[in-house]
Amino acid sequence: MRCILFVALLVALSVAATDAIGVNHLPEASLNLNERFFDEVRELIKRRIESKQLPMAASDALALQNQRSYENVPIPAASVPVPVLVENWPTDQHSFGQVTAVSVDPEGNPVIFHRADRYWDVNTFNESNIYYLIEYGPIKEKTIYVLDPKTGAIKSGWGSDMFYMPHGMAIDAHGNYWITDVAMHQAFKFKPFDSKPLLVIGKRFRPGSSIKHLCKPTSIAVATTGEFFIADGYCNSRILKFNAAGKLLRSIPQPPEFLSLQVPHAITLLEHLDLLCIADRENMRVVCPKAGLKSSHGEGQPAATIQEPDLGRVFGVSAYGDLVFAVNGPTSMLPVRGFTIDPRSEAIIGHWGEFKNPHSIAVSVNGSALYVTETGTNHQTNRVWKYVLA
Ligand SMILES: *[C@@H]1O[C@H](CO)[C@@H](O)[C@H](O)[C@H]1NC(C)=O
Numbered sequence: 001m002r003c004i005l006f007v008a009l010l011v012a013l014s015v016a017a018t019d020a021i022g023v024n025h026l027p028e029a030s031l032n033l034n035e036r037f038f039d040e041v042r043e044l045i046k047r048r049i050e051s052k053q054l055p056m057a058a059s060d061a062l063a064l065q066n067q068r069s070y071e072n073v074p075i076p077a078a079s080v081p082v083p084v085l086v087e088n089w090p091t092d093q094h095s096f097g098q099v100t101a102v103s104v105d106p107e108g109n110p111v112i113f114h115r116a117d118r119y120w121d122v123n124t125f126n127e128s129n130i131y132y133l134i135e136y137g138p139i140k141e142k143t144i145y146v147l148d149p150k151t152g153a154i155k156s157g158w159g160s161d162m163f164y165m166p167h168g169m170a171i172d173a174h175g176n177y178w179i180t181d182v183a184m185h186q187a188f189k190f191k192p193f194d195s196k197p198l199l200v201i202g203k204r205f206r207p208g209s210s211i212k213h214l215c216k217p218t219s220i221a222v223a224t225t226g227e228f229f230i231a232d233g234y235c236n237s238r239i240l241k242f243n244a245a246g247k248l249l250r251s252i253p254q255p256p257e258f259l260s261l262q263v264p265h266a267i268t269l270l271e272h273l274d275l276l277c278i279a280d281r282e283n284m285r286v287v288c289p290k291a292g293l294k295s296s297h298g299e300g301q302p303a304a305t306i307q308e309p310d311l312g313r314v315f316g317v318s319a320y321g322d323l324v325f326a327v328n329g330p331t332s333m334l335p336v337r338g339f340t341i342d343p344r345s346e347a348i349i350g351h352w353g354e355f356k357n358p359h360s361i362a363v364s365v366n367g368s369a370l371y372v373t374e375t376g377t378n379h380q381t382n383r384v385w386k387y388v389l390a
């Protein structure tokens, strides 16, 4: 029985592969189906090989099926908000460096994290991921600015002489700042305007893949329970989950689980669904494993995967209730824009916006505004966009 199932899968795989060769003749819908099917079969086989169970158990196939059909209920169109661009915001232009991250504080102020005069290029790291420019010291300018939601004007700033190559920033419900620096290979928790962190994860300037090291960590998501997740990141392509005190609870994936991530670039929590949605950038998908905040059942297992041909490389994700807003980045010929995603039906249910190099996205706490930041090449292209959710 097991053998037959596996042979059937192999046959299916070759059929899917044949179809994939002739993709140009297929309508978009079936292309999408075939690619997803192909991916599923490939993942199953890879998992079977990795766990060295021969042949694949029927329970694996069943488990996969269960993972896929996560409350397959689409959200009614009328309840899906549409992001509408706020023209002439900010009213006065900023002179930020690359705006690598945006978050919104509990008062509803958008807050940006930027690189000032630093650019991440071929001279930034050597082949062992060691940062080349430590002797230049940290960025002297303020790297964090709190903006006025109405005008976009700078209200206050901090974060000078602290960071080397800013990447991710999240502000939790208590107003704590959670930050990643790819050069330092560390993640931090700060009280705002404090230069001493409350919590440090990773070893300063020392990349690694042990549970004590990070390597170019990208993003942090904090649950209302205080548990937090670090996307680690460019080299390790894993997620680490910690309790509120900073004790490591698990990694995602955790062997022998199979979830192949390729540059998890941003993460966001959908607490009601108990999902952690990941911008799995180089896999060109958003994948949402169970976060395990409410129940450990199925924790770490992908419960939803959104992978459609127009999605491209996904740079930013931000939860809005049970939905996810996402931005992609330059990918071949695909338009660079915003997406509204429904993880329950595993579908893209809206497109909006037009960008060049978007890097981060955040929805305000009361859900009235959405911000997107870009990492450009000058003060005009390093910028923040505001959208209202109508
Ligand atoms: C949401 O927060 C913003 C910024 O604080 C405020 O201006 C707006 O009135 C709030 N909207 C709602 C619906 O509460």
Ligand SMILES: *[C@@H]1O[C@H](CO)[C@@H](O)[C@H](O)[C@H]1NC(C)=O
Binding pocket: 126, 127, 128, 130
């Ligand atoms: C990167 O730099 C570190 C520190 O200078 C050095 O130990 C390491 O060998 C370098 N790696 C490569 C591949 O050059």
